[in-house]
Amino acid sequence: MEPILKVTDLSKSFSRAGKNEFFAVDHVSFEVMPGEILGIVGESGSGKSTIAKLITRQIDATTGTIEIDGQDITKLTGRQLIPVYAKVQMVFQTPAGSFDPRRTLGDGICESLRNKGISKVEREAKARGLLEQCGLSSEFLERYPHQVSGGQCQRAAIARALMCDPRILIFDEATSALDVTVQKQIIELLQQLQREKKLAYLFICHNLALVQQFCDKVLVLYDGKIVEYGLPDDVILYPQSEYARRLVDAIF
Amino acid sequence: MAVLLDYQHVEISFNGNAVVHDVSFQLHPGEILGLVGESGSGKSTLVKAAMGLLGSSGMVTRGDIWFEGKNLPDLSDNEMRHICGEKIGMIFQDCGASLSPIRTIGEQIMESMAAHRKVDVAAAKATAMELFDKLHFKDGERVWNSYPFELSGGMNQRAGIAIAMLMNPVILMADEPTSALDVAVQRQVVEEMLNVRKVFGTAIIIVTHDIGVVSAMADSILVLQEGHVMEYGKAKDVLENPQNAYTKKLLSAVPRLRRERL
Numbered sequence: 001m002e003p004i005l006k007v008t009d010l011s012k013s014f015s016r017a018g019k020n021e022f023f024a025v026d027h028v029s030f031e032v033m034p035g036e037i038l039g040i041v042g043e044s045g046s047g048k049s050t051i052a053k054l055i056t057r058q059i060d061a062t063t064g065t066i067e068i069d070g071q072d073i074t075k076l077t078g079r080q081l082i083p084v085y086a087k088v089q090m091v092f093q094t095p096a097g098s099f100d101p102r103r104t105l106g107d108g109i110c111e112s113l114r115n116k117g118i119s120k121v122e123r124e125a126k127a128r129g130l131l132e133q134c135g136l137s138s139e140f141l142e143r144y145p146h147q148v149s150g151g152q153c154q155r156a157a158i159a160r161a162l163m164c165d166p167r168i169l170i171f172d173e174a175t176s177a178l179d180v181t182v183q184k185q186i187i188e189l190l191q192q193l194q195r196e197k198k199l200a201y202l203f204i205c206h207n208l209a210l211v212q213q214f215c216d217k218v219l220v221l222y223d224g225k226i227v228e229y230g231l232p233d234d235v236i237l238y239p240q241s242e243y244a245r246r247l248v249d250a251i252f
Numbered sequence: 253m254a255v256l257l258d259y260q261h262v263e264i265s266f267n268g269n270a271v272v273h274d275v276s277f278q279l280h281p282g283e284i285l286g287l288v289g290e291s292g293s294g295k296s297t298l299v300k301a302a303m304g305l306l307g308s309s310g311m312v313t314r315g316d317i318w319f320e321g322k323n324l325p326d327l328s329d330n331e332m333r334h335i336c337g338e339k340i341g342m343i344f345q346d347c348g349a350s351l352s353p354i355r356t357i358g359e360q361i362m363e364s365m366a367a368h369r370k371v372d373v374a375a376a377k378a379t380a381m382e383l384f385d386k387l388h389f390k391d392g393e394r395v396w397n398s399y400p401f402e403l404s405g406g407m408n409q410r411a412g413i414a415i416a417m418l419m420n421p422v423i424l425m426a427d428e429p430t431s432a433l434d435v436a437v438q439r440q441v442v443e444e445m446l447n448v449r450k451v452f453g454t455a456i457i458i459v460t461h462d463i464g465v466v467s468a469m470a471d472s473i474l475v476l477q478e479g480h481v482m483e484y485g486k487a488k489d490v491l492e493n494p495q496n497a498y499t500k501k502l503l504s505a506v507p508r509l510r511r512e513r514l
């Protein structure tokens with residue numbers, strides 16, 4: 001089987017006027033197989049969101065390559081990325097900012113299918129179904145982003161990401177604004193999609209208990225570098241790196 | 253003890269639809285109240301109501317919110333300006349949106365401090381740097397000079413915490429202040445909030461989904477579901493001996509770290 005996502009020697013450096021450039025992501029390599037769930041944990045500022053932005057091509061890599069389903073997408077631009085976004089979708093750390101404030105959540109959620117030329121009736125039916133699976137009534141299609149709570153917006157963003165049946169979903173702290181009962185419902189939905197559709201996930205999350213429950217593998221990032229990569233139980237129960245040990249010890 | 257902030261039978265509506273119903277609670281000086289509950293149950297709405305931040309379609313349709321002898325929903329925008337930030341500080345759930353995208357963190361800190369009193373730039377920066385350090389920023393100078401887009405989610409969240417805390421408010425309203433932080437940093441932030449309470453007697457309302465954070469901090473807990481109070485009492489009682497079915501469900505759904513192999 002081919003990995004659905006393969007990242008090789010990926011780096012991103014930022015330079016600031018008068019300062020040395022620094023590597024937010026420092027030569028990382030990993031892969032995700034279809035149906036696999038890879039957790040990424042790491043200190044605040046360690047480069048997790050930057051990795052997500054690199055993979056979804058919102059920013060350009062400094063070194064390395066990104067392959068989606070066997071295709072090198074590192075240098076693709078503009079229209080070339082459209083078929084890629086049918087395979088990779090992302091749920092952002094701050095979901096409110098990812099919806100257009102002047103358009104309803106329904107417009108945002110249905111956009112990817114509208115671009116594919118799917119009828120209004122069909123796409124709205126699908127949106128309603130997904131919203132319901134995320135614990136939101138179809139009434140939310142009509143709402144504007146500022147008219148919903150933090151967790152409701154996050155769930156709308158999850159529904160939007162699922163609309164085009166991607167092969168891999170990147171979650172950047174996408175369940176952190178949810179109370180535990182709703183979080184459980186979302187995790188169950190994700191597990192069902194993983195089983196039925198072999199959907200893979202890159203799951204950026206600081207909740208180690210959730211990572212332990214949900215992920216097949218976990219990668220620990222520190223200062224842009226991978227300091228551990230393995231089975232959740234190995235990493236969490238027997239941390240080798242100083243940072244991972246500190247994380248496990250800090251849990252309330 | 254004197255009551256600092258008093259919510260009395262508060263109902264809040266958007267476009268005439270009530271989303272918060274008959275909520276009452278009291279906050280005392282130095283008390284930490286944990287506000288927990290379902291996504292969409294009205295937690296952010298409740299804290300925003302005290303700050304006059306419900307937007308054009310939202311309003312307190314019943315009840316009172318008393319603070320220093322004044323009913324907050326009755327105050328004019330001008331009177332509110334003297335209270336917000338200076339007396340009641342707010343850490344927003346969506347920290348990114350509450351920061352200005354076009355000014356550096358340092359500029360924003362100086363601005364919010366200068367809005368209420370005369371400040372000595374060097375002294376203010378030194379105080380900020382000290383707090384940055386306690387909030388576990390590795391390179392405070394860089395954060396001070398950065399725009400929000402140059403910082404990570406958790407760094408922006410901590411910048412928002414710093415801005416609210418530097419004003420030294422009597423009450424700190426913290427809406428999911430640690431949701432974007434890894435556990436090591438989260439612990440540091442919790443400790444700093446406890447420290448502020450100890451040193452300055454700050455009262456805190458903390459909205460959080462993290463039951464671990466609530467149990468580490470809160471003196472009292474209010475559980476909300478669909479805008480109704482499900483349970484309100486001493487933290488220890490609510491956590492150890494919940495009476496309400498929803499509270500029980502909430503506590504049992506908390507994912508716990510397994511410290512042994514299956």
Ligand SMILES: Nc1ncnc2c1ncn2[C@@H]1O[C@H](COP(=O)(O)OP(=O)(O)OP(=O)(O)O)[C@@H](O)[C@H]1O
Nearest residue numbers: 014024044045046047048049050402403404405406
């Ligand atoms: N556009 C940018 N310009 C300069 N520096 C940046 C930029 N974007 C990110 N950085 C820096 O890169 C580092 C990694 O940021 P990133 O957002 O990837 O962290 P993160 O692991 O997602 O953290 P968090 O858990 O707090 O969200 C941080 O030090 C951040 O300040």
Ligand SMILES: Nc1ncnc2c1ncn2[C@@H]1O[C@H](COP(=O)(O)OP(=O)(O)OP(=O)(O)O)[C@@H](O)[C@H]1O
Nearest residue numbers: 147148149150151266271291292293294295296297
């Ligand atoms: N401007 C608005 N117009 C209409 N309804 C609104 C508006 N703002 C919030 N609501 C609704 O009010 C209810 C309470 O929202 P609130 O943001 O207080 O929830 P919350 O408890 O903070 O949830 P979360 O944990 O998801 O952040 C929600 O059902 C939300 O959809």
Ligand SMILES: [Mg+2]
Nearest residue numbers: 049093404405
């Ligand atoms: Mg991030």
Ligand SMILES: [Mg+2]
Nearest residue numbers: 149150296345
């Ligand atoms: Mg909220």
